[in-house]
Amino acid sequence: MPTWGLVVEMTVGMGERKHAEAYVLAHVEGTRDEALAELEDRVRRHAPEHPRNPKRRRMFRTGDGFLLVVDGAWQSFSTRFTVAELLADSAAPAPEPVAEPAPVPASEPVDAVPPPATPQPETDPVARYDDGVPVKPSWLGRADLS
Template identity: 40%
Template sequence: MTTGDGRTARWALLLDKPPGEGPLRRQYELMATVDGTHEEAVARFGEFVRLYRPKHPLYPVRIRRYRTGDGWMLIGDGSAGGVFTYHFMLTELEWDSGQITY
């Protein structure tokens, strides 16, 4: 991890989608990337997560946002009683076999 040393890296924000939004296996979606320090990535992605509006629950009664060791978690309670969990993971690109194209 590059905390505190000021080194620039490529960071990605991955979303671990909740069950019901695709196949039953875990499904990750690349939400955003940023080049910068760890602190810059946390600030940029923190704002992204703050503004994110999940598809489920369709009629939210309550949404809570938590900071985790590797990102954020949104938990939404729906009006029909369902609970949906979205885990956003902050990841650092450590190795790439080809030219970065995004």
């Protein structure tokens, strides 16, 4: 199955230092339609930093994703969300080697069923998205931050 990148592009900075930056939100394995459905869900939940007091929010579907335009008191801010097939990744983890099954000794029956594995306790109780990013940031709700 192909892997799809969910990419967001937004304008950051102010004045002459304003520029566009792109970020990969997540990776989705499956069909393009499944990736678009996940991307649409993220667009609908997206709360951009600017404008601080939005007056109007418009979401457009494009051929490869979505365009979110949020109007503020003085100017509009746009964010483009794109789904794109991942073709290469220089930092991808190495594929795990496929282990050969151990030969069955002649004394054991071939159809013997191994005992069920005991469930291991979960070491990380934090809910995470498929790409490993926590659903709730660790700093959210902390009283010691102002």
